[in-house]
Amino acid sequence: MRLIEDYNLIRGRIFDIQRYSIHDGPGIRTIVFLKGCVLRCRWCCNPESQEYDIQTVNANGKTRIYGEDVTVAQVMETVMRDADYYRRSGGGLTLSGGESLLQPEFAKGLLMAAKDYGIGTALESMACVDYEVIASVLPYLDTYLMDIKHMNPQKHKAFTGRTNELMLENARKVAQSGQTNLIIRTPVIPTFNDTVEEIRAIAEFADKLPNVTRLHLLPYHRLGQDKYQWLGRKYEMGEILPPDQEKMEMLKKTVESVSGLDCRIGG
């Protein structure tokens, strides 16, 4: 039998907790953002998530610290303040990042704790880790929101810093495991993957994955732009505008025309 104490004291590094999240998984949720990422996506709206190190920045004259080391118990204390909302809505805890699986023990501890408290669990992740790590959290995971950004390994590498083979392979394995509800998410980024051909390729791949029925198209937004400046980094997307509604609808139709997937714009 598992004792709650087993995971309560596991420590990990987070950079934010966001309550009343309604676009990332079922119901009303709390997202815990774990710090550190393997990718360096150019459009990333949370650039402070990428480095594992704790960062201190000057945000419009105010000092801001990105990163805090906390225990599973501390995180769950905040998460469970909205327990009533999860029960009403079928929501719960969502882990996001960065790539939360880079802190596998901590991530697993949080998911186990959530399960013990009886709330739902979800994970937003690129699956860019060894499959054993993923396999270790699957028993505690209700929903896996997995990013598939591009089918071409070279273009993937050019825009994110890594090729996509490992992620695609993991996507297949997670889907085959049947242990979690896998949802594929694709950020739609102008200049990167916003053509009919590119989205179609992703849809065709996702459609072949067993047990996968849903694909979310997430329109690019620039709301993280200021943080690049605070971090002393250049925002490489420059003045690229978000895709308009018409374009998103068109891409949604593309997905629907080549797959049986239930496609949604936004989470």
Place this chain on the structure above:
Amino acid sequence: MPEIESARAVLYTESFRQTENQPMVLRKAKAFAHVLDQIPIIIRPNELIVGSSTLAPRGCQTFPEFSFEWLEQEFDTVANREADPFFIAEETKKQLHEADKYWKGRTTSDLALSYMSPEAIRAQNHNIFTVGNYFYNGVGHFTVQYWKVLELGIEGIMREVKAELDTVKPSDADYGTKSRMLESCLIACAGIIRYANRYAALAKELAAKETNKTRKEELLRIAENCTQVPEKPARNFYEACQSFWFVQQLIQMESSGHSISPGRFDQYMYPYYRADLEAGVINHDDAQELLDCIWVKLNDLNKCRDAESAKGFAGYSLFQNLIVGGQDEQGRDATNDLSFMCIDASMHVFLPMPSLSIRVWNQSPQELLLRAAELTRTGIGLPAYYNDEVIIPSLMSRGIPLEEARNYSIIGCVEPQVMGKTLGWHDAAFFNMVRPMELVFTGGVDMGEQIGPKTKPVEEMQSFEEFFDAYQEQMNYFIGLLVNADNAVDLAHRERAPLAFISTLMDDCIKRGKTPEQGGAIYNFTGPQGFGVANIADSLYTVKKLVFEDHRCTLAELKQALRYNFGKEINPFIVAQIAGDVTNSFLAQHVTPEPELVAKTTQQVIASVSEQDRKRMEEIYEMILDLPKFGNDIPEVDEIGREAAYCYTRPLLQYRNPRGGIFQAGLYPVSANVPLGFTSGASPDGRLARQPVADGVSPSQGRDVNGPTAAANSVAMLDHGIASNGTLYNQKFHPTALAGQEGLIKFIDLIRTFFDRKGMHMQFNVVSRETLLDAQQHPENYKGLIVRVAGYSALFTGLSKSLQDDIISRTEQGL
């Protein structure tokens, strides 16, 4: 711009000049009937439901019997004022002025003032609270027995009155009051029947001239309706609608009281709708059209308030609250087709009236809440959601039996009561909880005048408890004065404003032979509302944490920081306070405080504040801003919030009003938190002088940063049940939060969970594109505006123009 008309005032006064030395109740009924007989009537183009109080649409009549001086003073400015302007013609001014002459010294407000204690008047002059609403106007704030008119007709009610009159024996001690009161009821009722018949005649006349065949038929039908109702029982849904409307309109002709609330309209109208459906005489669409017509008529009525009150009730609102859903007397869910159709009517008409409300409990059908949420999503600010599970026990704690409590409706903004049996005097005052906090720092001195208790000087306080005790002492003192002022106004209405017509539709007025103002209603309350809970919670927490726990500043330093507005803008309010101190120091030294000398010295005092002191004040200000605030689900702050609210809600319960009822607190501001904030100094929560006070039980603007669930949890930490006159909680949303069916469902889950946690009321502003565009132009007015897009939240005004544009374009997509 809506227009002020004079006909009612002129006719009402004409009658009063002829009835000197008769009992007041009789005089008022005769004047009311005289107005109904003579006032110009109009049927507007294509109306299906008729009855208009003014010739101009959305116009208003005046009610000089309650007060008139303010309007005379505003004759030349009322059209240009910022809040709720009205056009007034020169001829109208002349006629009103002529009528007003009669009322000098004869109004309810004149009499109310003479009943007030000098301390209570002084407290009002210092803006601690205001009882302006009923001081200047009729009381209103009730739901009458509309169903009684539908079922029995006015003729049936007159039979009831006559039967009661027959039981009055000349030898009875109350013969004089009771017989005259009942006679007045008959006069008022007969006037109403004649008024409806005037409409029947007008409709016939118009029909005769009408060339369009459809309209001609409509007019003939209107004539038939007005011949039947309200005199006789309604025979079908259309007649029920017309009968309802005459009652609703004419209550607002008898007196200027607002919040005349239709209450559970979906319940008492439903039998007529169902019968017509079953008989095949009406279909859903025709019934919906009639409802839509009533909704338009509810917006045809209007009221001109004095400039100050207009700021507090901004938006021309009459607060005619109509509520659907919820449970019946036996505890079963009472939702029916009309509940949905009422929501649809608000969606179709898309005007502020009625103030649509939804009762929510665990058996509320999801479909009803989905329909309601769709209306919320439009950004119209309707409906408001109410929690049966808190309100029913709350009413029971005030002596109301279970069955009646289950059948509650909402009056005005948020005030629960039993329909047709209650004179709740809801909205009896605005009490600004921030001002007594200021007085703790001055030992009860405001503008140089000792207006509150001389509590211990803050410099000598040794503990947080001592400070908190001093706040409670100030509060208790002013709550006592508030009671005095309310009761004075109550007495004035009893004496000068007994209303006959509403007496016939409120138990147990007829049996008792008393109008509601005289104590005729079964349930009597006085419900003054306090606001600024969040400011007091945060202020108390500042003192507890910063001064007594962390010793980061002293109360003396805090006192100076408050006096000088944290070293920021020295505005006229600050200058006046310092001038008050200067005057007192002269008096203490036996120097005559000549105005010029005081002014000069005040400037010297202000100039003498050292740069070092100013820096320290700003430092304190920053420390305060960095403290945790109410509204973020932080237990130690929210616990203080609970205690802060008790400072207002608990003491009130011990007091009684002249009608034999008790006082019960409300926690909501309408919109008075802005004007009354303007007459308040800085407070220890970091609120600067003259800034708005927090609205209702909501966190201070922009201070809740952990999202809607955290804010709702904090608000739910307050004891809502004890505030049985209602609490008001506003949340703001970006439309994408309600996008799609799933968005609506999650939104409903949020409401239901807040209600699981025993919140009482919730209403929502969905931020519109227009709001965001305005925020882009005037960022200073939108400091706390947080937008959440795709799970990403940001302070709107902190974003660059192009990002703001992104969000604005997403706002459109969300809908």
